[in-house]
Amino acid sequence: xxxxxxxxxxxxxxxxxxxxxxxxxxxxxxxxxxxxxxxxxxxxxxxxxxxxxxxxxxxxxxxxxxxxxxxxxxxxxxxxxxxxxxxxxxxxxxxxxxxxxxxxxxxxxxxxxxxxxxxxxxxxxxxxxxxxxxxxxx
Numbered sequence: 001x002x003x004x005x006x007x008x009x010x011x012x013x014x015x016x017x018x019x020x021x022x023x024x025x026x027x028x029x030x031x032x033x034x035x036x037x038x039x040x041x042x043x044x045x046x047x048x049x050x051x052x053x054x055x056x057x058x059x060x061x062x063x064x065x066x067x068x069x070x071x072x073x074x075x076x077x078x079x080x081x082x083x084x085x086x087x088x089x090x091x092x093x094x095x096x097x098x099x100x101x102x103x104x105x106x107x108x109x110x111x112x113x114x115x116x117x118x119x120x121x122x123x124x125x126x127x128x129x130x131x132x133x134x135x136x137x138x
Contacts, residue, residue, distance in 0.1 A: 008122040009115035013023020017112030021060045024102040028073050029057030033094075052076070060106070067107045074103030 009017065032050045053076060059069035077099035111117040 008115075008118040009108065009114040013112045014112040016040075016075065017106075017109060018063075018114045020102065021063060021106055021108075021111065021115070024070065024099070025057040025060035025104055026072060027099055027102065028053050028060075028076070032057070048103035063111040063117050066115060066117050069104035070103045072105070074100045077103070 007012070017070065018031055032053050053073075056069050056073045060073065077096050080096065113122055
């Protein structure tokens with residue numbers, strides 16, 4: 001099976017990809033945390049869309065199924081003005097554009113070496129054992 005990405009950059013490019021993933025996750029999951037801990041007027045109840053956003057954000061932070069989580073986050077941001085149950089996540093059009101552009105970037109570039117996807121599907125070192133030659137052909 002061919003991997004979805006040809007390279008998993010490490011070093012500073014890998015750190016940059018990790019920051020891009022985490023910033024998208026905090027952009028999506030920050031609204032859930034804000035509703036839970038800052039808003040004292042409402043009871044701290046986690047609604048069904050909150051669980052979905054929380055799982056997407058956790059998947060992006062850890063780098064698990066990164067392209068799928070990024071696409072799901074972008075679709076969620078695009079649907080937020082249309083669906084009343086999730087209308088509280090993105091307040092203006094520029095925020096929606098911001099999240100969608102981040103999501104497209106993460107989906108296209110990939111998770112990087114500092115992710116669970118990078119550990120599972122990343123670079124491998126193949127060690128070829130030396131076979132001693134038999135007889136006098138040394």
